[in-house]
Amino acid sequence: MLSKKTKYGIKALAYIAKQTDKKPVQTSEIAKSEMISHKFLESILLLLKNAGLLGAKKGKGGGYYLIKDPAEIKMTQVIRVLEGPIAMLPCVSLNYYEKCEDCPDEKTCSVNSLMLQVRDSALKVLGDNSLADLASGGKLFTD
Amino acid sequence: MLSKKTKYGIKALAYIAKQTDKKPVQTSEIAKSEMISHKFLESILLLLKNAGLLGAKKGKGGGYYLIKDPAEIKMTQVIRVLEGPIAMLPCVSLNYYEKCEDCPDEKTCSVNSLMLQVRDSALKVLGDNSLADLASGGKLFTD
DNA sequence: TTATTACCCTAGTAATCCTATAGGGATTAA
DNA sequence: TTAATCCCTATAGGATTACTAGGGTAATAA
Numbered sequence: 339m340l341s342k343k344t345k346y347g348i349k350a351l352a353y354i355a356k357q358t359d360k361k362p363v364q365t366s367e368i369a370k371s372e373m374i375s376h377k378f379l380e381s382i383l384l385l386l387k388n389a390g391l392l393g394a395k396k397g398k399g400g401g402y403y404l405i406k407d408p409a410e411i412k413m414t415q416v417i418r419v420l421e422g423p424i425a426m427l428p429c430v431s432l433n434y435y436e437k438c439e440d441c442p443d444e445k446t447c448s449v450n451s452l453m454l455q456v457r458d459s460a461l462k463v464l465g466d467n468s469l470a471d472l473a474s475g476g477k478l479f480t481d
Numbered sequence: 482m483l484s485k486k487t488k489y490g491i492k493a494l495a496y497i498a499k500q501t502d503k504k505p506v507q508t509s510e511i512a513k514s515e516m517i518s519h520k521f522l523e524s525i526l527l528l529l530k531n532a533g534l535l536g537a538k539k540g541k542g543g544g545y546y547l548i549k550d551p552a553e554i555k556m557t558q559v560i561r562v563l564e565g566p567i568a569m570l571p572c573v574s575l576n577y578y579e580k581c582e583d584c585p586d587e588k589t590c591s592v593n594s595l596m597l598q599v600r601d602s603a604l605k606v607l608g609d610n611s612l613a614d615l616a617s618g619g620k621l622f623t624d
Numbered sequence: 625t626t627a628t629t630a631c632c633c634t635a636g637t638a639a640t641c642c643t644a645t646a647g648g649g650a651t652t653a654a
Numbered sequence: 655t656t657a658a659t660c661c662c663t664a665t666a667g668g669a670t671t672a673c674t675a676g677g678g679t680a681a682t683a684a
Contacts, residue, residue, distance in 0.1 A: 340569040342643065345592055352591040364659070373583035378644050384661065397652025398658045413595060426483040440516035448495040448615035449488055452556060455610070459602035467598070472591035485672065507630070521673055527632065540681030541629045625684100632679070640671075650661070 344420040346374045347382045348472070351391070351416060355408040355473035362394070362401030382420070389419040408470035417464055424464065425457040432457075487563040489517045490525045491615070494534070494559060498551040498616035505537070505544030525563075532562040551613035560607060567607065568600040575600075 349372045354363050365383055369376040383402050386392045393405045404411075417424055418433060428436035429444055430453045437444075444450045492515045497506050508526060512519040526545050529535045536548045547554075560567055561576060571579035572587055573596045580587075587593045 339566070339571075340592075340596070341641090345570065348592050348595070349590075362659095366659085375644065377646080380660080381644090381662090387660090394660060395652085396650075396658095396660045398656095399653060400651085400659050402660085423482070427488065428482075446618065447492075448618070449483075449491045451618070452491070452606075452610055452615060453483070455606045456603055459606050460599055463595075463598045463602050467595055472595060475589065475591075475594070484670090509630085518673065520675080523631080524633090524673090530631095537631065538681085539629085539631050539679085541683060543630055543681075545631090627682100627684085629682080630680090633677090635675085637674080638672095640669100642669075643667095645666085646664085648662090650659100652657100652659080654656090654658105 341421060343378075343382055344417065346372070346379060347386060347420040348413075348416060349374070350379060350383060351386065351404075351411075351469055352472045354392070354402060354404055355469045360403065362399070362403045364401040367401075386419065391416065391419060404469075408473055409468050411469040413464040413467045413469070413472070414461060416469065424460055425453065427453045430454045430457050484564060486521075486525055487560065489515070489522060490529060490563040491556075491559060492517070493522060493526060494529065494547075494554075494612055495615045497535070497545060497547055498612045503546065505542070505546045507544040510544075529562065534559070534562065547612075551616055552611050554612040556607040556610045556612070556615070557604060559612065567603055568596065570596045573597045573600050 350368050353368050353372060357363060365380050366376060368374070368383075369379045372379075383392060383394075387394050387402065390405070391411065392402045394400070394402050414424065423431040423434040425431035425434070427438075427449065428434060429438045429441070429447075429450055438447075441447050441450070493511050496511050496515060500506060508523050509519060511517070511526075512522045515522075526535060526537075530537050530545065533548070534554065535545045537543070537545050557567065566574040566577040568574035568577070570581075570592065571577060572581045572584070572590075572593055581590075584590050584593070
């Protein structure tokens, strides 16, 4: 299950990406619009800033803004920053790999091969979707 | 991330499915072979039995055995019993649906549409794999 | 019947993660 | 200077995880 942190983070990023002008968006505005605890959201946006996904401007009229074009921000990157590994097991993770303590051989492990397939399918979906797709309502709904 | 419970449960099921004869397999044998805490495994196998995936025979020479043909047991079912919902958010779950408290409209929610795609891709993989596939080492490796 | 084997069940617990809340410090525009 | 805003740390209650402990119950072989 996705944590609330990740869910709120994605919603906030999409909110910022929807902005037509380039002006920074305040935490309080996002919190109000998306029904998120203000303080909690603050910590999430800070994390996204430190990860290089957002820029911030302090002081009156400040706020958070996107550094890159939303079309260039893949959802794989967003999920990894907020939630951590996309794989469901450390032994099938690309970026957070860990060997299992049990399991003498991954190649013959039944769980490993199954979860590899799940990971690849998730990677494809998340790699095909950018923040721009989310902000525009999703690329797959073409009717 | 998959819980150890789920991981151990899958490994145990695959171990039982690998058996050529129909004789029950003892908990202690599986625990030893798959490096799983005996008592913990006991609780997992019990859960699988109560969910209708395994049968059990008591007494000397007893143990757990599969009720159905491994080819008929989809991994979707196994995961749902052990881990719970396959979806990463309650609002995109088929079997465990819950509305979000925030989020006035799911149709326009950016997270919802993304996670729907992830869920569908996971469902496809898990639906295409049966316990028989796991026991035989995976259907996709044909070289 | 008796001993053995193995399933069945209940409780508890240390560690970790989640979801915030609280309180302030630093920076900037006006 | 003043108000708005981001920045940072600490902490706390609750839930979940991953077991462990300790037995009870049922079936079987001898």
